Amino acid sequence: MAGVPIAAGAWSAMETFDMISNFDQKRKMLVKAAERRGLEASIVEDLDKLLKALQKAGKSRIAAAHGRWGVDQTAYPESLIWTPTAGGVGEAMVYDASDFEADINRIAQRSGELMAFWRVTLHPKLEVATKWYIKHLRSMKDFEDPA
Numbered sequence: 001m002a003g004v005p006i007a008a009g010a011w012s013a014m015e016t017f018d019m020i021s022n023f024d025q026k027r028k029m030l031v032k033a034a035e036r037r038g039l040e041a042s043i044v045e046d047l048d049k050l051l052k053a054l055q056k057a058g059k060s061r062i063a064a065a066h067g068r069w070g071v072d073q074t075a076y077p078e079s080l081i082w083t084p085t086a087g088g089v090g091e092a093m094v095y096d097a098s099d100f101e102a103d104i105n106r107i108a109q110r111s112g113e114l115m116a117f118w119r120v121t122l123h124p125k126l127e128v129a130t131k132w133y134i135k136h137l138r139s140m141k142d143f144e145d146p147a
Contacts, residue, residue: 023058027051034122037129043121050117054110060103 013033020026030051034044067082076094083092 023055027055037126039122039125043125046117047122050110050114054107054114057103057106057110061107 017026017029020029027048031044031048034047039047067084070081070083071079072081078096080095081092082095
């Protein structure tokens, strides 16, 4: 980012975004930023839909990540056993590797769709706007170029 003028609040906004661990809050921040940047309403809506689809695909990962996993070499030697709590044996579920493939594929597909949207739609629009903004700033009388 050398040579790119950055508004004083931009770094604070990025640091705040990085500290947020909740995906829904990050999604809302990205959508609000797209709105404030003046992107067309249809592009903002598409971004929000793609982010929501990625969030939905990741919900199954949340259940897997926040349960308790164990093994039973006698009854299920090739499987993992999941319980919602350490004492939740009655609620245990048995998983094989194939049980995770659909979730992983869905997350990968949604991530790919979001990356394609960035590459084809968002990046070109933001690049043009940024170049105009830099040119405009550099034309100002008292502007100090950080480069």
